[in-house]
Amino acid sequence: MSAGDWKELYQAACEGRIELVRYHVRERVNLDHAHPEYLSTPLVACILARQEAVAHLLLDHGANPLLLSEFEALTPVQAARQAGLSGLEARLRAMGAPDPAARLPARGGWLAPLLGRWLWWAR
Numbered sequence: 001m002s003a004g005d006w007k008e009l010y011q012a013a014c015e016g017r018i019e020l021v022r023y024h025v026r027e028r029v030n031l032d033h034a035h036p037e038y039l040s041t042p043l044v045a046c047i048l049a050r051q052e053a054v055a056h057l058l059l060d061h062g063a064n065p066l067l068l069s070e071f072e073a074l075t076p077v078q079a080a081r082q083a084g085l086s087g088l089e090a091r092l093r094a095m096g097a098p099d100p101a102a103r104l105p106a107r108g109g110w111l112a113p114l115l116g117r118w119l120w121w122a123r
Helices: 006-015 018-026 042-048 052-060 076-083 086-094 111-122
Strands: none
Touching (some): 006 018, 042 076, 076 086
């Protein structure tokens, strides 16, 4: 897979433009890529934007359900919990994601991303 037009995929995912996301999936854009300018994965970004249908589409086509999104310092299941998407959270848990209870890192400052990354790898 290539990064392709990742920025367009990312924007479409956040906006819920599911047909454009499908186009990029067909073009084999890397669904787990985190562009150096964004440091965010399309899956976590669309979950936080409450685009649940897009999140399911990305998961259906191989997006990693366990991948930490560096900018937010959240995994997909943590993002689903934060966004209140309980159905998506249940699916992610069924796919092997750990229970996000007590794993949401503190927001703000430079320490939050480091703690989030450490908590993820230390489990």
